[in-house]
Amino acid sequence: MMKKKDTYLSVFFIIAMLTILFFYVQNIKTEEIELATTEYALQIKEKDSFWIYEIYTNDELFIRQEYIPAVKGKQVFKTKTDAEKIGKLVVSKLSQNLVPVISQKDLNSHHIYFEKI
Known part of the structure; x- marks a missing residue:
C-alpha cells in the first residue's frame, strides 16, 4: 500500500516539475518576443x-x-x-x-x- 502511494507521489512530482518547466520556457520565449517589439x-x-x-x-x-x-x-x-x-x-x-x-x-x-x- 505504501509503495503504491509513493509511486503516485513520484508521478505527481514529475508531472508538476514538467509543467513548471514548460511554463518557464514559455515565459522566456514571451520575454524574447517583447524585447523584439521594443527595438x-x-x-x-x-x-x-x-x-x-x-x-x-x-x-x-x-x-x-x-x-x-x-x-x-x-x-x-x-x-x-x-x-x-x-x-x-x-x-x-x-x-x-x-x-x-x-x-x-x-x-x-x-x-x-x-x-x-
Whole structure:
C-alpha cells in the first residue's frame, strides 16, 4: 500500500516539475518576443499644421513619414491620432519582420481620412 502511494507521489512530482518547466520556457520565449517589439521607437511630431511620425531603431532615425502612404498626392495627417495609428501599424509590421507597406485598405480599416484623387 505504501509503495503504491509513493509511486503516485513520484508521478505527481514529475508531472508538476514538467509543467513548471514548460511554463518557464514559455515565459522566456514571451520575454524574447517583447524585447523584439521594443527595438523600434515611435515618435509623433507636429510639423507646421499637420502631423508626422518617425520610427527609430537603436536611437537612429529609420523612417520619417510626412505624408499619408498609399494615397495619391502629398496628403498629410490632419490629426495626431491618425499619424499615431499608422505609425503603430508600421512598428507592428517591422516587429513581426514584415515589410512595412501600408495600403489604402489599412488606411480605411484605421479610419484615416484622405482625399480620393
